[in-house]
Amino acid sequence: MRILIVHNILWAHYKSSVFQAIQQLADQQPNVMVNVLQIARNERSRASLETINDPSVPTYSYNYELLFDRFLEDVSLRERTNALLRRASAFKPDVITLTGYYDPAQIFLLLWARTKGIRVILQNESTATDHQRGGWKERIKQWIFSQCSGFFCFGSQSADYLIQLGVQPDKILLRKSAVDNNALRVAYERALSSRIKEQQVLALRPNNFVFVGRLIGYKNLPLLLSAFAEAQKQSPLADEWGIILLGDGVEKNSLIEQINTLALTDSVHILPGRPWFEVPDVLAMSNVLVLPSSSEPWGLVVNEAMACGLPVIVSDRCGCAPDLVHEGKNGFVFTYDQPDQLTQLMLRFIDGDVDVAEMSFWAQKLIAPYAPDVVAQEMLNGYKYILTK
Incomplete structure (x- = not known):
């Protein structure tokens, strides 16, 4: 099983702790490979919190590639799309996890995966109440969700939101988020x-x-x-x-x-x-x-x-x-x-x-x-589940 995870920024420590836990689980099992594509180093809004070259910062070990060593806002859609398609094609994944539905580059990757028969799991943080909902945007989301094999949700409210938009409950593979x-x-x-x-x-x-x-x-x-x-x-x-x-x-x-x-x-x-x-x-x-x-x-x-x-x-x-x-x-x-x-x-x-x-x-x-090792195990179980359906 070859797992490719796409994430926006390298700086996100809470995701790094989970990625490390997934890597540790994968290393204990034959024929399981994990690679994380980090699109950019950080976002401008969080630049003041960067801790580059600070020896006191907790570090995490997992297989990843940093596609662009600059702020996410400085990476064009074309650059993101080309890099994601190129690296995904080279890795030859069985399953891809996308970080959300709001990046057109990742939607292009979703469509590419569909043509190759690759399963896609979408991460969702949104809930029905965190923004005003309705209209054409919700219809676009429904179509995107219909192209996915499963979903990792931040919690029960984000899972409920997907179900309201037509996602089958058995496609919700995770309802948690973790920090270290x-x-x-x-x-x-x-x-x-x-x-x-x-x-x-x-x-x-x-x-x-x-x-x-x-x-x-x-x-x-x-x-x-x-x-x-x-x-x-x-x-x-x-x-x-x-x-x-x-x-x-x-x-x-x-x-x-x-x-x-x-x-x-x-x-x-x-x-x-x-x-x-x-x-x-x-x-x-x-x-x-x-x-x-x-x-x-x-x-x-x-x-x-x-x-x-x-x-x-x-x-x-x-x-x-x-x-x-x-x-x-x-x-x-x-x-x-x-x-x-x-x-x-x-x-x-x-x-x-x-x-x-x-x-x-x-x-x-x-x-x-809600610890990284628990969430990682549930994610790994989710990957196995959708690949055997």
Whole structure:
């Protein structure tokens, strides 16, 4: 079995951990070969997080080819198409995994594979609610999906979206997404020893809600700040709690204005974005992750936080909510446009009405099935399944 995986960028560490796990499984089995085609080095929007030649960066080992050592936006459609067709033809795969339906170059590769009798599995992150759906775009997707033999989905919501568009349920081969749980947990535990010292250096509160991600509109951060401001008014323990916003983005200045208007300058801190393997340093200064997005296909930061043992508060627009958040066990889900709901959930932590230690235990336990080795095994099972149909 010859498996060819197409992916957009080399920088995506969360995919690299899964690719390494697939490679390790393939190396243990006769007649299984894996190759990953990374189209470009990175995207411009993530350039500041590049860690090239940094010896402290966790590395992953698997067979791959980097087609273009530049930003994805600088690679033309013609270049992408020609390179993918050339390398696929040379590798002679039995099955190809495509990274999504939105790149015309990969659709050309799909059509080429169909003429050669090669099975194609499409990865899907999208859900029915992460964007406004309808019209001719949905009809094009339906046609693309009809050409595929199977699908790897980020979770149950992305699988449900495909089924709504006519995909047979038995073609859904995976409903999970993973990050490097072990690496994150090790970094988190290492950082915990200096939690108090680092909080004092940054003038943080002893307890903190934390958001990790880009400071952009659909992350719904104004609602988070408003909900927290209201929680502060309602609890006598409010002075013990703050918010950390970890990230950069176009909304930063407007968020600073809101922080000033709400008189939250002493309790809310914006820290610049950092590479994924340094995120646990900030999680170690925090108590609860909040992801309030109004649109979010999945929300990998929830995986990261749970791997570190943090309870989570997640909006109902996050794709991961039904799969990862077990109400009252490891966290809570709120309606994305209802700040009062978020306020009440934050108050439960501020006032000590939840058992954080118990929630931490369940966070780590519930994220264990979303580890790279587990996801890789399910993917390999999926490849074998469609090749025997």
